[in-house]
Every structure is written in structure tokens, then in C-alpha cells.
Amino acid sequence: MSKSLSEILFEEGEEREKYYNAVSPPLIQTSNFVFSTVEQMRLALSNEYDYSVYSRGNNPTLAILRHKIAELEGAEDALVFSSGCGAIAAALFSQLRTGDHLVCIRKPYTWVSHFCKVILPKYGIMTTFVEEGSAQAYEAACQSNTKLFYLESPNTFTFEITDIRAVAEVARSKGIKTIIDNSYSTPLYQSPLSLGVDLVLHSASKYLSGHSDVVAGVLAGNKEMIRKIYDSEYLAFGAVLLPFEAWLMLRGLRTLEIRLQRSTANAKALIKAIDNHPRIKRIFYPFHAQHPKNDIARSQMKDCSGLFSIELNVDTPDEVILFCNNLKHFLKAVSWGGFESLVDPAITVYDFEHPEANELSWRIVRFYCGLESSEILIDDVLQALNILDNGAKNQQ
Numbered sequence: 269m270s271k272s273l274s275e276i277l278f279e280e281g282e283e284r285e286k287y288y289n290a291v292s293p294p295l296i297q298t299s300n301f302v303f304s305t306v307e308q309m310r311l312a313l314s315n316e317y318d319y320s321v322y323s324r325g326n327n328p329t330l331a332i333l334r335h336k337i338a339e340l341e342g343a344e345d346a347l348v349f350s351s352g353c354g355a356i357a358a359a360l361f362s363q364l365r366t367g368d369h370l371v372c373i374r375k376p377y378t379w380v381s382h383f384c385k386v387i388l389p390k391y392g393i394m395t396t397f398v399e400e401g402s403a404q405a406y407e408a409a410c411q412s413n414t415k416l417f418y419l420e421s422p423n424t425f426t427f428e429i430t431d432i433r434a435v436a437e438v439a440r441s442k443g444i445k446t447i448i449d450n451s452y453s454t455p456l457y458q459s460p461l462s463l464g465v466d467l468v469l470h471s472a473s474k475y476l477s478g479h480s481d482v483v484a485g486v487l488a489g490n491k492e493m494i495r496k497i498y499d500s501e502y503l504a505f506g507a508v509l510l511p512f513e514a515w516l517m518l519r520g521l522r523t524l525e526i527r528l529q530r531s532t533a534n535a536k537a538l539i540k541a542i543d544n545h546p547r548i549k550r551i552f553y554p555f556h557a558q559h560p561k562n563d564i565a566r567s568q569m570k571d572c573s574g575l576f577s578i579e580l581n582v583d584t585p586d587e588v589i590l591f592c593n594n595l596k597h598f599l600k601a602v603s604w605g606g607f608e609s610l611v612d613p614a615i616t617v618y619d620f621e622h623p624e625a626n627e628l629s630w631r632i633v634r635f636y637c638g639l640e641s642s643e644i645l646i647d648d649v650l651q652a653l654n655i656l657d658n659g660a661k662n663q664q
Contacts (some may be wrong), residue, residue: 271339272395272407273456273525276336276339276340277336277420277522277524277525278522280335280336280339281293281331281332281334281335281336282331282332283348285374287477289291290487291356292328292518292571293332293501293515293517293518295329295330295512296323296327296328296329296409296511296514296586297511297512298323298327298511299305299322299323299324299650300322300323301320301321301322301453302351306368308648312530314555316498316503316560316594317495317498317499321474321571322338323428323508323510323511324503324508325498325502325503325508327511329511329514329518330508330509330514332512332518333348333509333513333514333517333518333521334347334348334595334624335555336518336521337476337488338488339395339453340454340455340456341352341450341455341459341460341461341468341488342455342459342461342462342650343461343468343488343489343490344489344490344491344494345488345489345494345495346369346483346486346487346488346489346490346494347486347487347488347494347497347498347502348472348484348486348508348509348517349357349484349485349486349487349507349508349509349646350483350484350507350508350510350513351471351473351483351484351507352377352379352469352470352471352472352473352483352484352485353379353452353468353507354485354505354508355469355484355485355486355487355507356377356383356449356469356506357382357383357417357501357505357507358484358487358497358501358502358505359467359469359497360388360416360418361501362493362496362497362500362501363415363416363445363447364388364393364415364416365392365393365415366391366392366393367392367393367413368393368413368414368416369393369394369395369396369411369413369415370384370393370394370396370413370414370415370416370417370418371395371396371398371406371409371410371414371416371417371418372395372396372397372398372417372418373401373418373420373421373428374397374398374399374421374428374627375423375425375426375428375628376418376420376422377420377423377449377471380418380420380449381482384397384418391467391595392478396409396420397413398551399610400428400644401419401421401428401429401430401435401447401528401561402430402431402434402435403431403434403435403437403438404546406435406438406439407438408503410442413461414442414444415437415444415445415541416445416446416447417433417435417436417438417444417445417446417447418446418447418448418494418606419435419446419447419448419449419460419465420449421568422447422452422459422554422565423452423455423616424451424452424575424604424634425552425577425579425628425632425634426552426628426632427552427553427554427559427576427577428561429561429564429565430448430463430555431558431561431568432460432461432463432464432465432568433463433464433568434449436463436464436465439464440464445466445467446464446465446466446467447465447466447467447468447469448460448467448468448469449469449470449471449639450468450469451469451470451471451472451474451475452573452575452604453569453570453572453573454470454475454476454524454528454573456524456525456528456570457528457569457570457571457572457573457574458568458569458570461488461489463568466489466490467485467487467488467489467491467493468487468488468489469485469486469488470485470486470519471485472484472485473485473603473605474603474604474605474606475515475523475524475527475528475531475573475605476517476520476521476524476605476606477516477520477523477605478520478521478523478527478605478606479516479606479607480603480605480607480608481517482512482513482520483513484509484513484514484517485507485509485541491575502576509605510553527607527639528573528574530639531573531574531605531637531638531639532572532574533634533639533642534572534574534609534638534639534640534642535553535572535573535574535575535576535637536555536572536643537642537646538635538637538645538646538649539551539553539556539576541646541649541650542578542646542649542650542653543556545653546581546657547580547581547582547653547656547657548578548579548580548581548653549578549579549580549581550578550579550630551576551577551579552576552577552578552579552632553572553576554566554569554572555569555572556576568570573633574604574637574638575604575605575635575636575637576635577632577633577634577635578633578635579629579631579632579633580631580632580633580656581589581631582631582656585615585618585620585630586658588613588615588630588631588633589613590655590656591633591652591655591656592611592615592633592654593648594651594652594655595611595648596651596654597609597644597645597646598610598635598645598648599609599611600612600613604636605636606638607638607639607641608638609635609636609637609638609640609645610635610636611631611633611634611636612634612636612639613630613631613632613634614628614629614630614631614633614634615630618630635649648655
């Protein structure tokens with residue numbers, strides 16, 4: 269980033285003299301914009317990318333947010349959507365046509381998997397899922413009609429790592445575009461565009477907004493690609509972030525750095541406290557010494573954030589439920605990235621009638637560490653683990 273993080277978070281895109289020198293960016297809560305002359309209106313309608321005509325496209329509050337996101341990602345421009353799925357749909361459809369082929373990492377975000385398995389085949393677009401995020405795996409999966417590589421590194425349940433630079437180099441050598449979900453790391457911990465990726469997307473409901481009160485998505489890249497998506501999929505699909513949500517995101521971005529630091533520190537403290545506990549079979553965290561791609565993770569990530577998973581050393585699903593139900597300070601919920609700590613056990617979606625269909629073990633439990641004190645979180649997990657031990661002893 270050419271500008272400092274503080275300049276981006278507190279100053280980028282904010283021209284205060286245009287809105288009464290207000291400290292906070294303005295909330296332009298309007299659907300429509302007026303023009304003094306027909307000539308002005310004609311000019312604006314010919315270029316909605318640069319002019320505000322209708323808030324389905326260019327809104328001044330969203331424009332400030334776009335500037336900040338682009339600068340954070342080291343991109344030329346960015347778009348903001350009403351959900352992460354909106355960003356994913358626009359990104360995929362912008363790059364794929366009937367008869368094309370996509371290579372995607374196995375176990376991506378659930379709705380990416382659904383998109384590849386259910387939605388895209390309706391349009392004659394097929395996907396090959398690769399087990400390993402290596403350049404060799406992506407290259408081996410290529411076909412003559414491969415047009416896109418989809419990456420997610422790390423993924424957000426078992427934290428597999430993709431060698432981003434190596435995969436991007438394979439893609440460029442074959443004229444294939446690349447998209448990566450960077451929600452876990454945020455632009456502060458990982459810069460995929462600098463590693464050769466073409467488009468970066470986020471579920472901005474997570475760290476970027478940070479207060480569990482916004483559902484949003486982000487797409488960033490070079491100006492040519494973003495402009496093409498804006499003029500087509502962005503305007504046509506209508507999955508545009510509303511001004512109020514954009515304003516909330518601008519507020520949330522002010523504290524992104526310190527929230528991420530606290531979340532990261534809490535996760536590392538908790539992992540250290542429970543590492544080698546007899547009731548924990550495995551810890552899934554990119555910077556954990558036992559992660560098989562720890563070296564690659566450290567080479568492309570500045571740090572790890574506050575999300576990780578464990579595999580419990582238990583014999584029955586009831587023990588997983590017992591453990592989770594006895595956590596007092598981790599709320600049971602999906603998503604992550606807000607101020608509150610969460611627990612999300614894989615057992616909630618596990619299909620016991622068709623175990624071969626599951627990609628995750630029912631023993632896996634995902635933790636998100638929020639902004640509480642690390643002592644509270646550590647004590648909470650340890651006491652729940654002790655209840656497991658006591659339950660086993662009582663059955664003997």
C-alpha cells in the first residue's frame with residue numbers, strides 16, 4: 269500500500285469540505301439524483317460508473333467505501349455488494365460463459381460449492397474441485413476450456429492453504445483468470461493481488477464491518493475488470509449494498525486494525541492454552557506448528573486471524589454437544605468477524621444417515637475469538653473440556 273493504513277482508514281475518499289466539514293462520512297440515503305439540465309442528465313446516464321444517477325449503481329456513500337477497500341487491497345477499484353454471495357455471483361458470471369470450465373479448491377465456502385455444483389451446470393459450466401491447493405494440482409485439473417481458477421486461502425473450517433503465487437503463475441501462463449476469497453486474512457494480513465491474483469473478494473459481513481450488524485460483499489481488482497463487472501453484472505443483478513449499510517461499514521473500518529489485532533491475540537492465547545490437551549486431537553490453524561503448509565502460510569500471510577478449529581478426541585456425537593453446550597462465553601452461531609466470540613460445531617450440519625457425503629468430521633468444532641479478555645475465553649474452554657473428562661469418568 270502506497271498510503272499508510274491510518275491514512276486509508278481515516279482519510280481515504282473523505283472530502284470533508286464537500287459535506288460541511290463533518291468528521292463522519294455522510295449517509296446519502298436517497299434512491300434518486302437530480303440534474304440541472306438535460307445535457308447533464310444525458311452525460312450521467314452514459315457513464316453511471318462515474319456519475320450518481322440511481323443508488324442501484326453509484327452512490328456517494330458507497331463511493332467513499334469503494335475508495336477505502338481498493339486502497340486496502342492495493343487495487344485500482346472495488347465494488348460493494350449486498351452480500352458475499354452477491355460478490356461471488358458477479359465475479360463468477362463475469363468470467364464464465366456456456367461451455368467454460370472452472371477449477372476450484374475443495375471445501376470452499378458452502379455457497380461457492382453450491383454455485384459450482386448446482387447453479388453453474390444449468391448454464392453448461394462445469395467445475396473440477398482440487399484436493400490440494402498447489403500449482404501442480406490446479407495445472408493437472410486444467411482442460412482446454414478452463415477459464416477460471418477459484419481460490420480460498422485459508423478456507424474457514426479446516427484451514428487448508430493454497431500456494432497463491434504459484435497457482436497464479438500457472439493461471440497467467442495459460443491465460444486463465446484467478447479469483448480468491450480473502451475474508452479470513454483481510455487486506456491487513458494477506459495481499460493476493462500482489463501475489464498475482466486478478467480479483468479479490470470478501471464476505472464483508474466479517475472483519476471488514478466487524479459488528480455483526482451488516483451483511484455485505486466486496487470485489488476488488490484492476491479498473492478494467494471492475495468497470496466491466498460494474499457495467500454488466502453489478503447493475504444487472506442488483507445485489508448492491510444500501511447506503512446505510514455502507515455507512516455502517518465505513519464506521520466499522522475505523523477500528524479494523526485494532527479489532528483484528530485483539531481477535532488474533534485472543535486466538536493465539538487460547539490455542540497456546542489448549543495445545544496438547546488430551547481431549548483435543550488436532551488444531552486447525554495456519555500458523556500452528558503442526559499445519560502441513562505452515563511454511564507457505566507464513567510466506568504469504570503477515571499473520572493469522574481469530575478463527576480456528578479443533579478436532580475433539582471423543583467417541584460419541586453427544587460428547588461434542590456436551591462440550592459446546594457447556595461453553596458460557598462462546599455464542600453458538602455461524603459467521604464470525606464481529607466483536608463477540610462464537611462456536612460453530614460441524615455436527616450441526618453433519619448427515620449421519622449418509623456419512624460418506626460429509627466433507628467434515630462431526631468431531632470438528634470451529635471457534636471465533638472476539639474482543640473479550642483472553643482469560644475469560646481460555647477459562648471457558650478449559651472448563652468445558654474438564655466437563656468432558658468428568659463425564660467420561662462418571663461412565664466408568
